Amino acid sequence: MGKTLFDKVWEAHTVRELPNGMTQLLIGTHLIHEVTSPQAFGMLRDLKLPVLYPQRTFATVDHIVPTDEREEPFSDSLADAMIKELRKNCADAGIRFFDIASGKQGIVHIVGPEQGITQPGTTIACGDSHTSTHGAFGAIAFGIGTSQVRDVLATQTMALRKPKVRRIEVHGRLAPGVYAKDVILHIIRRLGVNGGLGYAYEYAGSTFDNFTQEERMTVCNMSIEGGARVGYVNPDQTTFDYLRGRPYAPAQGDYEAAVARWKSFASDPDAPYDDLVKYDASDIAPTVTWGINPGQAIFIGENIPAPGELQEKDRSTAEEAYAHMKLRPGRPIKGTKIDVAFLGSCTNGRLSDLQEVAKYLQGKKIKSGVKAIVVPGSQGVAALAESMGLAEIFREAGFEWRGAGCSMCLAMNPDKLIGDQLCASSSNRNFKGRQGSPTGRTILMSPLMVAAAAVTGEISDAREIFGLS
Amino acid sequence: MALTKISQLAGTGVYVPGDDVDTDRIIPARFMKCVTFDGLGEYAFYDERFEEDGRPKAHPIDHPKYAGATILLAGRNFGCGSSREHAPQALYRHGFRAVLAESFAEIFFGNAITLGMPCLVMDGRDIRALAALIDEAPQTEINIDIPAGEVSMADVSFPAKLPDHAKEALVDGKWDAIADLLEGLDAVKATADKLPYMRVA
Numbered sequence: 001m002g003k004t005l006f007d008k009v010w011e012a013h014t015v016r017e018l019p020n021g022m023t024q025l026l027i028g029t030h031l032i033h034e035v036t037s038p039q040a041f042g043m044l045r046d047l048k049l050p051v052l053y054p055q056r057t058f059a060t061v062d063h064i065v066p067t068d069e070r071e072e073p074f075s076d077s078l079a080d081a082m083i084k085e086l087r088k089n090c091a092d093a094g095i096r097f098f099d100i101a102s103g104k105q106g107i108v109h110i111v112g113p114e115q116g117i118t119q120p121g122t123t124i125a126c127g128d129s130h131t132s133t134h135g136a137f138g139a140i141a142f143g144i145g146t147s148q149v150r151d152v153l154a155t156q157t158m159a160l161r162k163p164k165v166r167r168i169e170v171h172g173r174l175a176p177g178v179y180a181k182d183v184i185l186h187i188i189r190r191l192g193v194n195g196g197l198g199y200a201y202e203y204a205g206s207t208f209d210n211f212t213q214e215e216r217m218t219v220c221n222m223s224i225e226g227g228a229r230v231g232y233v234n235p236d237q238t239t240f241d242y243l244r245g246r247p248y249a250p251a252q253g254d255y256e257a258a259v260a261r262w263k264s265f266a267s268d269p270d271a272p273y274d275d276l277v278k279y280d281a282s283d284i285a286p287t288v289t290w291g292i293n294p295g296q297a298i299f300i301g302e303n304i305p306a307p308g309e310l311q312e313k314d315r316s317t318a319e320e321a322y323a324h325m326k327l328r329p330g331r332p333i334k335g336t337k338i339d340v341a342f343l344g345s346c347t348n349g350r351l352s353d354l355q356e357v358a359k360y361l362q363g364k365k366i367k368s369g370v371k372a373i374v375v376p377g378s379q380g381v382a383a384l385a386e387s388m389g390l391a392e393i394f395r396e397a398g399f400e401w402r403g404a405g406c407s408m409c410l411a412m413n414p415d416k417l418i419g420d421q422l423c424a425s426s427s428n429r430n431f432k433g434r435q436g437s438p439t440g441r442t443i444l445m446s447p448l449m450v451a452a453a454a455v456t457g458e459i460s461d462a463r464e465i466f467g468l469s
Numbered sequence: 470m471a472l473t474k475i476s477q478l479a480g481t482g483v484y485v486p487g488d489d490v491d492t493d494r495i496i497p498a499r500f501m502k503c504v505t506f507d508g509l510g511e512y513a514f515y516d517e518r519f520e521e522d523g524r525p526k527a528h529p530i531d532h533p534k535y536a537g538a539t540i541l542l543a544g545r546n547f548g549c550g551s552s553r554e555h556a557p558q559a560l561y562r563h564g565f566r567a568v569l570a571e572s573f574a575e576i577f578f579g580n581a582i583t584l585g586m587p588c589l590v591m592d593g594r595d596i597r598a599l600a601a602l603i604d605e606a607p608q609t610e611i612n613i614d615i616p617a618g619e620v621s622m623a624d625v626s627f628p629a630k631l632p633d634h635a636k637e638a639l640v641d642g643k644w645d646a647i648a649d650l651l652e653g654l655d656a657v658k659a660t661a662d663k664l665p666y667m668r669v670a
Binding site: 019022047049056078081082127131151161193197432433434437438439 | 486487488489491493494497498499501502503504505506516521545546549550551552553554555557572574575576579580583584632633634637638641643645646647649650651653654656657660661663664665666667
């Protein structure tokens with residue numbers, strides 16, 4: 001009987017079984033940022049413990065960084081204290097820090113792959129639930145809490161229970177105007193926001209085979225929104241080509257050996273799975289959320305579901321969603337007026353996201369009255385986009401071109417919704433209050449759909465606005 | 470590191486209805502601008518409890534009837550979304566010592582157990598029945614028996630489940646894994662030495 005990638009990586013990283021039956025799992029790569037690490041360093045100091053493998057921890061600053069006025073001290077003194085705390089903790093422990101001045105700063109889940117730190121067959125942890133992003137490389141990547149950040153700093157391990165594995169196959173080609181974001185929103189809509197509880201998701205099928213590395217990242221990124229802590233794609237030539245030559249990827253002479261090792265982690269054809277679901281790419285249309293969790297999603301041409309069309313168990317959350325979103329059941333989502341358009345985040349803040357939008361946005365203007373911002377996922381993405389002329393296209397269209405960070409995905413920096421503003425967003429969470437205003441409203445969608453909404457001032461079908469067919 | 474053995478808990482309860490209550494709702498992100506967890510308690514469920522101008526919204530956990538409640542009752546998929554440990558920290562620092570829900574999101578569950586705050590799964594009907602009992606007699610104590618997997622109030626009891634590993638961890642006073650993990654450091658190094666990427670820095 002064959003094994004899944006998950007089984008192989010788990011076995012290679014198992015240190016021992018703990019007395020309570022959990023596994024002590026080695027975490028090869030640890031990524032940290034300013035929000036969930038300071039308390040962990042504080043705990044280490046209380047316990048008088050050193051960082052065991054400082055060379056296997058990498059830090060950056062993303063959640064609280066302003067995207068406009070980036071000089072220190074930041075106007076928000078709390079944010080300023082957080083970056084200084086991280087800088088000091090990294091210096092004291094000898095941890096590499098991709099600081100703002102390095103030119104490598106950015107959202108932790110964009111920086112890891114970009115630097116070649118994220119590699120197949122490895123285990124990765126980070127105090128952030130979107131760590132599942134790194135699974136796109138055939139790594140097993142866990143979002144963790146702060147006490148576990150402490151555990152990894154002190155022991156390079158965590159106590160974990162092995163989840164089950166569900167294989168999610170998507171076959172066929174996506175129609176023009178349909179993107180990886182639509183695939184994951186569709187999966188979450190079908191399986192539910194808690195459907196992945198207790199599972200790791202293995203994404204497979206010809207749609208994934210044909211995806212670029214960045215498209216795979218978009219899907220893996222939102223695994224947690226479907227309740228699965230881990231999501232991954234088996235590594236292949238696309239993965240190996242992406243990693244070649246990146247700063248922390250194996251050097252030229254070691255590269256072939258690394259690729260051979262990486263290949264050996266891929267799931268065997270006869271590997272057993274605890275569950276299997278299949279979707280057809282041609283059934284997926286541009287998808288938008290209408291509610292207060294990412295599972296409350298519909299195709300752009302559909303109407304907001306009425307309570308009677310929902311399963312009984314979903315009705316109370318739906319009622320809460322109608323009230324918060326100020327949307328009426330049974331009505332089209334298309335045509336809903338927007339106030340803000342946000343393009344960025346660890347889900348969709350990569351170069352290919354910006355390239356795809358710029359291709360269609362060129363020569364167009366955003367609707368007067370709409371505030372539209374582009375926040376590149378990293379300084380690396382920003383620099384490339386600027387050198388390729390993409391930034392100029394966005395500025396010409398009326399978007400504000402900002403510095404790298406998490407920004408309005410969770411609004412821990414100055415970028416926030418005001419009052420009950422409605423935001424067309426390429427981010428990953430439409431929770432109540434997520435974008436900084438308790439009454440603010442979020443509609444999740446692909447980057448091109450965000451651009452379409454920015455241009456028309458309302459939720460629109462990007463295929464119609466930009467002439468895709 | 471000797472930790473308290475958590476087998477039995479007693480306290481009064483409060484029901485916060487709703488499914489898929491995410492950790493952004495439990496602790497809004499703006500309150501995470503801090504370098505310690507101190508002081509998070511007062512911000513638990515903040516935007517659910519207060520209007521933007523600070524007027525109270527009459528949230529159950531602020532209702533005088535449920536004052537002093539240490540056991541939180543909730544719906545399905547409690548604690549979904551962000552991995553922020555700030556969420557269970559805020560609940561704990563607000564005074565909660567256990568959560569009873571229909572189901573829990575995985576990361577929240579692990580974070581809560583690591584704080585020594587048991588999260589027990591109950592049937593939805595039982596949650597609502599217990600909530601009704603609390604409503605009638607809010608100052609009557611609820612007893613949680615972790616080894617027995619039972620929650621009782623007055624003369625009524627309900628099954629309440631915890632996975633074996635979490636049950637053992639709480640009952641044996643090993644809910645924070647750090648001591649166990651530190652004992653394995655030799656084995657950690659042996660495992661790391663077998664992985665080529667661990668040698669590259």
